[in-house]
Amino acid sequence: MxxxxxxxxxxxxxxxxxxxxxxxxxxxxxxxxxxxxxxxMNYTSLSEICNDxxxxxxxxxxxxxxxxxxxxxxxxxxKIGVDVPNNVGAKHWKRLREAFLRCIxxxxxxxxxxxxxxxxxxxxxxxxxxxxxxxPGSLGTTFASIATEEEGHIEHAMEILRTERARDTQSFDDKxxxxxxxxxxxxxxxxxxxxxxxHCEVCHGSxxxxxxxxxxxxxxxxxxxxxQQYLKSLDMLGLPGEVxxxxxxxxxx
Amino acid sequence: xxxxxxxxxxxxxxxxxxxxLIGHQESWRAAADxxxxxxxxxxxxxxxxxxxxxxxxIPPRAVCHVEVGSIAGSRAGAxxxxxxxxxxxxxFIPPDHLGAAYMHENIARVRGAAAYAxxxxxxxxxxxxFSSILxxxxxxxxxxxxxxxxxxGNSLTVGFIVQxxxxxxxxxxxxxxxxxxxxxxxxxxxxxxxxxxxGPLVKRVLLSARNPDRLRRLAAELExxxxxxxxxxxxxxxxxxxxxxxxxxxxxxxxxxLGRIEPxxxxxxxxxxxxLSPNAQMRGAKIxxxxxGQVTGGMTFVPDFHxxxxxxxxxxxxxxxxxxxxxxxxxxxxxPFSQGxxxxxxERVEEIETVAARHGIYLAPLxxxxxxxxxxxxxxxxxxxx
Numbered sequence: 001m002x003x004x005x006x007x008x009x010x011x012x013x014x015x016x017x018x019x020x021x022x023x024x025x026x027x028x029x030x031x032x033x034x035x036x037x038x039x040x041m042n043y044t045s046l047s048e049i050c051n052d053x054x055x056x057x058x059x060x061x062x063x064x065x066x067x068x069x070x071x072x073x074x075x076x077x078x079k080i081g082v083d084v085p086n087n088v089g090a091k092h093w094k095r096l097r098e099a100f101l102r103c104i105x106x107x108x109x110x111x112x113x114x115x116x117x118x119x120x121x122x123x124x125x126x127x128x129x130x131x132x133x134x135x136p137g138s139l140g141t142t143f144a145s146i147a148t149e150e151e152g153h154i155e156h157a158m159e160i161l162r163t164e165r166a167r168d169t170q171s172f173d174d175k176x177x178x179x180x181x182x183x184x185x186x187x188x189x190x191x192x193x194x195x196x197x198x199h200c201e202v203c204h205g206s207x208x209x210x211x212x213x214x215x216x217x218x219x220x221x222x223x224x225x226x227x228q229q230y231l232k233s234l235d236m237l238g239l240p241g242e243v244x245x246x247x248x249x250x251x252x253x
Numbered sequence: 254x255x256x257x258x259x260x261x262x263x264x265x266x267x268x269x270x271x272x273x274l275i276g277h278q279e280s281w282r283a284a285a286d287x288x289x290x291x292x293x294x295x296x297x298x299x300x301x302x303x304x305x306x307x308x309x310x311i312p313p314r315a316v317c318h319v320e321v322g323s324i325a326g327s328r329a330g331a332x333x334x335x336x337x338x339x340x341x342x343x344x345f346i347p348p349d350h351l352g353a354a355y356m357h358e359n360i361a362r363v364r365g366a367a368a369y370a371x372x373x374x375x376x377x378x379x380x381x382x383f384s385s386i387l388x389x390x391x392x393x394x395x396x397x398x399x400x401x402x403x404x405x406g407n408s409l410t411v412g413f414i415v416q417x418x419x420x421x422x423x424x425x426x427x428x429x430x431x432x433x434x435x436x437x438x439x440x441x442x443x444x445x446x447x448x449x450x451x452g453p454l455v456k457r458v459l460l461s462a463r464n465p466d467r468l469r470r471l472a473a474e475l476e477x478x479x480x481x482x483x484x485x486x487x488x489x490x491x492x493x494x495x496x497x498x499x500x501x502x503x504x505x506x507x508x509x510x511l512g513r514i515e516p517x518x519x520x521x522x523x524x525x526x527x528x529l530s531p532n533a534q535m536r537g538a539k540i541x542x543x544x545x546g547q548v549t550g551g552m553t554f555v556p557d558f559h560x561x562x563x564x565x566x567x568x569x570x571x572x573x574x575x576x577x578x579x580x581x582x583x584x585x586x587x588x589p590f591s592q593g594x595x596x597x598x599x600e601r602v603e604e605i606e607t608v609a610a611r612h613g614i615y616l617a618p619l620x621x622x623x624x625x626x627x628x629x630x631x632x633x634x635x636x637x638x639x
Contacts, residue, residue: 193306224310231312241314241369242340246556248311249291253303 026082027208033073034086040066049107090201092190117157119183125150126229127222134216188251191223272339272582273375274575275366277346279526286561309347313366315340322550323583324613337582368396376587379406379578406574408591411446412606413573414543416616435459435495438502440467446597452480460484488513541619546576549613570617580609
């Protein structure tokens with residue numbers, strides 16, 4: 001699939017004079033940018049099943065915000081001299097998008113929120129925050145500030161989801177369980193130490209994970225932080241911790 | 254895949270939580286076993302390196318439901334007997350992070366586990382293993398709580414240590430009144446409690462700890478009760494060899510004992526984790542793990558963590574600190590029985606022992622790293638245990 005964002009945003013840059021870590025950041029930015037574009041697409045789709053005009057406006061505002069994040073990541077790439085590609089059709093991201101679209105097809109507003117705000121955003125908030133700590137200069141600041149903004153999204157959705165859970169706890173928990181295995185299995189594969197199922201179709205060359213140590217990161221750390229954030233989000237929803245712990249331990253590694 | 258999860262989920266919000274037990278895993282093997290149970294039998298266990306990557310990121314949370322039975326109800330003829338229900342909450346302290354270097358991180362984890370217990374509505378919370386060591390002098394570091402009380406559980410731990418020492422002396426045909434008792438880690442909550450309970454029974458007490466001021470204060474207290482006391486910050490400073498030893502502080506190396514205890518001394522490993530084992534250098538020593546009790550009214554875990562959360566050679570054995578919370582829950586006495594450091598007295602120990610015994614919680618059969626140390630009855634119990 002063609003990049004959703006890129007043409008006109010940047011020019012191809014000669015990489016021979018780049019810092020040694022620039023190519024690593026390029027892949028990190030590419031994953032982040034793709035995630036933001038998927039989020040923008042998801043919110044746009046969400047707006048189409050909202051009945052309340054306020055909810056429609058909210059979803060479109062979120063979509064716009066995610067586009068802004070993608071543009072910010074592209075800009076950070078330019079600052080360090082790299083073009084940031086994206087591929088919303090890459091196999092993992094495509095599966096995540098499809099999982100979201102299944103909720104859309106069922107006009108399942110709550111399911112959409114669970115996938116986007118609890119699962120995908122947990123992953124984004126935790127991994128951006130970790131990257132924000134170690135990335136140099138404005139690159140780090142951008143990741144950190146976007147992590148904070150995404151956290152705001154989670155808090156907003158939390159209120160709606162808690163109300164929904166209070167209405168019918170068992171049905172709500174069953175739905176989270178079903179979506180967990182659909183979505184989190186894919187995220188866990190993305191976050192595994194190595195891409196055992198082949199190239200992710202986002203990294204520009206070979207898999208970036210083994211090189212992350214060069215920028216004081218690791219795939220294990222990003223996975224750990226993401227799963228921790230996810231468990232905390234489920235705790236905040238009120239799901240029993242012993243249950244969600246079992247779910248997480250059953251994910252692929 | 255999700256059978257066990259679903260089963261627990263069904264209970265998640267409905268069950269009243271009488272007690273919560275806060276603990277952690279002592280070894281990576283134990284941590285791996287816990288995760289293997291959670292993953293379920295259909296999935297292959299996680300590789301060791303993945304466990305070490307994932308485990309430290311798990312936020313404190315309940316791992317399973319625990320139900321403990323009392324013999325009191327069945328004696329009274331009540332239908333099904335008295336039971337108390339609770340949660341085992343793991344703080345997920347990585348087993349290789351138990352050292353002083355990780356103190357602040359670990360206190361934060363225990364606080365997180367405590368907050369989880371409060372949120373779950375636990376009426377009484379026992380701080381197991383390292384958790385009580387971390388918090389015993391710092392109860393103000395626990396989160397704000399409304400209807401939840403906390404106990405270190407140290408009073409019942411002391412009770413079982415004292416009972417174990419007396420039993421071991423009897424098994425070995427020693428007259429405890431003629432013994433010289435050495436307590437390592439004497440000024441801690443457990444160590445000082447043991448000194449108060451056993452001091453009046455033995456010929457002489459040797460107290461060892463790192464803080465000389467605390468040692469002097471404890472010695473003065475015991476001497477006022479007529480106990481003959483010697484104190485030292487190093488074992489080599491004592492004028493006599495001990496023939497009964499309570500190690501209430503884990504030592505890095507058992508070689509520290511060499512030359513300072515009698516070759517056939519009775520040694521109670523009351524530290525955490527328990528790391529003393531009979532070896533070539535201590536061949537004659539009679540070592541046993543102290544502070545453990547056994548529930549005779551039955552203890553069940555959902556999911557089934559038998560033999561994993563309680564890794565003992567006998568069934569339904571647990572640390573005294575955890576059993577104190579269960580005993581108080583069975584008694585419907587939701588009070589902070591053991592708090593702070595240095596307040597454990599013989600009277601309080603006897604009181605909690607009485608409560609525990611009323612519900613069928615007794616001293617566990619004695620054992621050490623090599624297995625049971627009691628012949629006959631111990632082996633029979635081990636062989637019939639589930």
